[in-house]
Amino acid sequence: MDGYAGKVLRVNLTTRECTEEPLNPKYARDYLGGTGLGVRMIYDEVPPATDPLSPENKIVFAVGPVTATNYTSGARYQIVFKSPLTGILCDASSGGYWGADLKRAGYDALIVEGAADDPVYLWVHNGKTEIRPATHLWGQDALKVQESIQREIGDERIRVACIGPAGERKVLLSCIINDEGRAPGRGGNGAILGSKNLKAIAVRGNGNFPIHDLTAYNALCKRIAKDNATSPAVAAMREYGTAQVLDNLWAMGDIPIKNWQLGLWEEGCKNLGGKKMKETILVPHTACYRCTLGCSRWVKIEEGPYKMDGPGPEYETLAAMGTMCLIDDLNAVSFANDLCNRYGIDTISTGVAIAFGMEAYEKGLIKKEDTGGIELKWGDAQAMIAMTHQIGKNEKLGTILGQGVKRAAEKLGGDAWKFAVHVKGMESPMHDPRTFYSMGLTYAVGPRGACHLHGHSPLWENVQDPLPEWDLKGMYPLHVSKGKGIVVKLSQDLTAVVNSMVSCYFLTFILKPSDLAALLTAATGTKYTAKGLLKVGERIMALHRAYNNRCGITRKDDVLAPRQLEPTKEGGNAGKVPDMEVMLKEFYKVSGWTPSGKPSRKTLESLGLRDVAKDLYGPKRK
Ligand code: SF4
Structure with a gap:
């Protein structure tokens, strides 16, 4: 499959089996990779009632078509899991080098399931996987353990994603750390590895994978790097x-x-x-x-x-x-x-x-x-x-x-x-919803809870024609609630695409959806368009929400903390608070959600998610 390594690695720590599966081509086309692929995999394999810290929970590590290519920020990987902090589906993103090495080791995704009896780490290298003892590494801090594994295997180019003492102790704020302090920080993912007795995943790869139109792809990468430089x-x-x-x-x-x-x-x-x-x-x-x-x-x-x-x-x-x-x-x-x-x-x-x-x-x-x-x-x-x-x-x-x-x-x-x-x-992350009202809505409806990486909508406030390719034209002024529903919805859809292809979000400072579509088309051979990518983003967001609905999330949960709705007395946002009801109503409408906060049957079916519509609403009456 062009643009992909073409394989998924599944590691069951209970049975100690490591198996390879072909990447599902429909999932690659419909969800790209990264977050989208991971959300689909967890939706398929982890029932919503699963205890996040039980062996039945799984964690997916996934990369995408631009990972490990000449694209200027194809460095990142995404993880997707049911969060022990929130009890809902969570994805998180990290930079560094680990993701590129996973793909060059031969995999678009790694699914970890089950739990080991004693501490272990994984060593994934060029199509081979070993489950190694890690009792001697348990207790080491997350920077030290990376060096320890590199020394043990005898290669300082090995990339390690690992947990520190907090993950071992299942602290709900714990996270994975990779490549000298890079982290998919959110949602307590460190506790999941801790619950599985999995200290680390070391990867090293120097394999290649096909790019559909290498000449066109490299020309695009060169242009993006030039724009990036200026x-x-x-x-x-x-x-x-x-x-x-x-x-x-x-x-x-x-x-x-x-x-x-x-x-x-x-x-x-x-x-x-x-x-x-x-x-x-x-x-x-x-x-x-x-x-x-x-x-x-x-x-x-x-x-x-x-x-x-x-x-x-x-x-x-x-x-x-x-x-x-x-x-x-x-x-x-x-x-x-x-x-x-x-x-x-x-x-x-x-x-x-x-x-x-x-x-x-x-x-x-x-x-x-x-x-x-x-x-x-x-x-x-x-x-x-x-x-x-x-x-x-x-x-x-x-x-x-x-x-x-x-x-x-x-x-x-x-x-x-x-x-x-x-x-x-x-x-909550660190942007004030009393300054950027759209951020309040982004937090309230964020698929993993309060989040700044599922749509950085403030970039589109007070800007003329923020995203014409997706028909977001006109001006969305500061300190005005009306109109922010569509801003947040499209911002989330764009981020879902970016997190699935998998690019660094900061590249959207200079790239439009048509640029992303051109890159993906050249990499994979599938004909993507700017509008077609909007559909991909909508599909990923609807699927994520549907999983959360099945975990019990409804409109009552789409609320900001009371403190974020108390006006301040000083500074640029003094006396200002967003009208959440106005924004929520707009957001639900443009997203095709019901008043109770579920993607409607019609919305799900229009996105090719008939199976999900059946899960939420039962079989369709003839
Ligand atoms: S811009 Fe993105 S890919 Fe580049 S260093 Fe920063 S986080 Fe990493």
């Missing part, structure tokens, strides 16, 4: 990384401060921003596989309590562990980021949980004896770092915060639910 939006990302958001958007009120209580903190944002990082601790380092954009950061702190040399924090981490906790010490946040990498915990959820803990401490819901003697006060970097350790080790207050803010609020009681900022149990 785009101003990309240039800023290259120079300052995602941390530039702090420098550029603080005045608009996009940065959450003090657990979403404040709308303005100029000094704090600038102290954590990309410019400050560049002036102080940034050192040169490589980007993801063949990426010419290079947003990733590497930092070196020469001395002091936060001495470190490792991957630098992204914007989301700087806000979650910084401004959310009223901390503007860049070195401290960088150090905390490194700790999260080592424990294998999601920096967004961890930061949100610590900020929640600080507010609960202030309100007397958490006492000093709960924290092991730590004064959990706003702005205290040492306290934030102590809590990161407690979450990573699953000890003291970490046993509560590490289960996520929804469960923590239930445990603490009182008014804690009012300031536990999550959607469907997933801690």
Whole structure:
């Protein structure tokens, strides 16, 4: 199959069987790969009532047609699983090199199922798979274990995706870490590997796969790389990384401060921003596989309590562990980021949980004896770092915060639910819905809970004709709810395509759907069009929602946290809140969902999902 390795690897850890299956060509055509393929596989194989931490849950690692090619950001892989944090279907994305090596080892997807009796790791190399003992690696941090496996196998080019101590302890904020601190961070996927006694998956591949029209494909890749090199939006990302958001958007009120209580903190944002990082601790380092954009950061702190040399924090981490906790010490946040990498915990959820803990401490819901003697006060970097350790080790207050803010609020009681900022149990990312109203809707209807990677709709607010190829024309002004339903719907559809082909989202700064269609056509030989890709995106989103519906999700769950709907008193979003009802109603209508929040039978059938329509609505009456 052109554009694909053509095979799926299935590893059953209970029976210790490793089998190869041909990639289903219909699934490749209809879902592309990555997230789409993974969502379809989990829909087919994991019943919605499955306990996420049982051997019956499965986790799919999937790449796509542009992975490991000359495309400038074909580095990423997606994972799909039923989340132990939210209880619904979750996908997550990571960069680095691991995904490219999986494909070059011969696979478009890896399905892990069952559970091993004792710790193991997988070694996948050029069509061969071994299940190896990992008892000696259990307990190692997620950066160290990568080196240990490379040394054990004797090849430093091996790429490793692994869990740290938090995943081993099934902390619900835990995640997989690959390639020196890259992470598909969200949804507690580290706990799934922990529940399967799977410490790591090492991959190495140098095989090839066919590209349908190599000349056309390489010409497109060359043009994209050139556009990438000259785009101003990309240039800023290259120079300052995602941390530039702090420098550029603080005045608009996009940065959450003090657990979403404040709308303005100029000094704090600038102290954590990309410019400050560049002036102080940034050192040169490589980007993801063949990426010419290079947003990733590497930092070196020469001395002091936060001495470190490792991957630098992204914007989301700087806000979650910084401004959310009223901390503007860049070195401290960088150090905390490194700790999260080592424990294998999601920096967004961890930061949100610590900020929640600080507010609960202030309100007397958490006492000093709960924290092991730590004064959990706003702005205290040492306290934030102590809590990161407690979450990573699953000890003291970490046993509560590490289960996520929804469960923590239930445990603490009182008014804690009012300031536990999550959607469907997933801690909210770091863009303020009171600044970008569409982001509020994106969080509320996000397929994995509050999420900034299923449609980055703020890019389309206040922009003339955001996406004409998908008929999104006109202007969608800031601080206006009306009209945002279609913005969010199309933004989600586009991201579903991007996460399935699998490209880095940042390339959509310069690429249109017709560019993506041309790439996919040249790679696979299947004739994709811009409008045809819209259908692919809609299909993936509808299938994901249908699975979540079968897990019990309805309209009642499509709500923001109360705190995100309290107006701030200062900054660019002072006094502003989105009208969620207006936006939700529009979104349901343009998505073809019923008033209760299910894709309608007609919608599902129009997307070729008759089997799913039957699951949701029963057999069709004649
Ligand atoms: S833009 Fe950043 S995240 Fe995306 S592929 Fe390049 S380095 Fe990786």
